[in-house]
Amino acid sequence: MAVREFYSITELTREFDVSTRTLRFYEDEGLIHPVRRGRTRLYRPADRQLLRQILRGKRLGFSIAEIREIIQMYREPPGEVGQLKLMIRRIDEKREALRQKRRDLEDALGELDLAEDNCLERLAELGVST
Amino acid sequence: MAVREFYSITELTREFDVSTRTLRFYEDEGLIHPVRRGRTRLYRPADRQLLRQILRGKRLGFSIAEIREIIQMYREPPGEVGQLKLMIRRIDEKREALRQKRRDLEDALGELDLAEDNCLERLAELGVST
DNA sequence: TGCCTGAGTTACGTAAAAGTCAATTGCGTG
DNA sequence: CACGCAATTGACTTTTACGTAACTCAGGCA
Numbered sequence: 001m002a003v004r005e006f007y008s009i010t011e012l013t014r015e016f017d018v019s020t021r022t023l024r025f026y027e028d029e030g031l032i033h034p035v036r037r038g039r040t041r042l043y044r045p046a047d048r049q050l051l052r053q054i055l056r057g058k059r060l061g062f063s064i065a066e067i068r069e070i071i072q073m074y075r076e077p078p079g080e081v082g083q084l085k086l087m088i089r090r091i092d093e094k095r096e097a098l099r100q101k102r103r104d105l106e107d108a109l110g111e112l113d114l115a116e117d118n119c120l121e122r123l124a125e126l127g128v129s130t
Numbered sequence: 131m132a133v134r135e136f137y138s139i140t141e142l143t144r145e146f147d148v149s150t151r152t153l154r155f156y157e158d159e160g161l162i163h164p165v166r167r168g169r170t171r172l173y174r175p176a177d178r179q180l181l182r183q184i185l186r187g188k189r190l191g192f193s194i195a196e197i198r199e200i201i202q203m204y205r206e207p208p209g210e211v212g213q214l215k216l217m218i219r220r221i222d223e224k225r226e227a228l229r230q231k232r233r234d235l236e237d238a239l240g241e242l243d244l245a246e247d248n249c250l251e252r253l254a255e256l257g258v259s260t
Numbered sequence: 261t262g263c264c265t266g267a268g269t270t271a272c273g274t275a276a277a278a279g280t281c282a283a284t285t286g287c288g289t290g
Numbered sequence: 291c292a293c294g295c296a297a298t299t300g301a302c303t304t305t306t307a308c309g310t311a312a313c314t315c316a317g318g319c320a
Binding site for chain 2: 307308309310315316
């Protein structure tokens with residue numbers, strides 16, 4: 001199955017393991033804009049890609065509002081200089097937020113390592129070979 | 131001010147920028163267990179450290195329930211072999227979850243870079259020196 | 261003694277992000 | 291054509307993570 005022109009809503013729910021309600025909710029929130037044939041939604045590859053980014057944002061703990069902001073940044077840059085500079089500033093802010101998250105992540109990973117070491121040591125004390 | 135024996139609830143709210151309501155809520159949820167003098171809560175350095183970890187979990191987008199699980203892992207390892215092995219397995223699972231988050235993070239950072247490049251390029255086209 | 265001040269408890273409220281349910285509607289097919 | 295099935299819309303519900311009263315209590319101090 002090569003690159004498809006359209007995906008149905010249920011195809012996407014299966015692929016990304018979300019409900020139809022969720023996809024419609026994201027549409028109400030202005031995150032995705034699938035085209036329509038009659039009333040039924042048709043998702044293009046770009047919509048699918050966008051959904052992937054949205055769900056990634058969710059996994060990172062961003063709210064819908066924050067995700068909406070981030071989506072703006074992925075869009076075509078505006079034509080006006082002031083707007084462009086503003087957008088660059090906001091991109092920098094988001095990047096800083098992500099870097100903070102990365103630090104949190106590394107710290108948490110480090111502490112998990114310590115916790116595991118404790119467990120292994122305890123096992124060794126009990127004479128269990130790992 | 132060296133290492134203090136106890137911190138009051140308001141001291142912690144100031145240090146970590148959370149409300150007293152939040153701290154009491156976390157206690158209700160079984161995340162922190164400060165000692166008491168009469169009815170007033172006294173937070174030890176270990177409680178303070180734990181709070182730091184809780185808030186880091188929040189920033190990473192974990193729910194209270196997930197944070198509760200993670201806290202279990204930071205605790206003293208259990209004495210029984212089966213429990214120890216179980217805990218190690220769960221630690222590995224959490225680590226995998228964190229690594230997925232790290233991948234998400236790196237991807238998102240990469241796309242922000244692309245978005246910024248687009249903006250810079252657009253600025254260059256408009257003859258603006260950055 | 262009267263009054264702050266900081267802390268506590270109980271109870272109710274709320275916003276975000278969906279889940280659930282009911283009532284249609286359109287489409288392909290036997 | 292009637293049927294079943296997938297989709298749609300709209301209304302209502304739920305869960306999570308606190309916020310917001312409203313009131314009480316103990317200690318210090320003028």
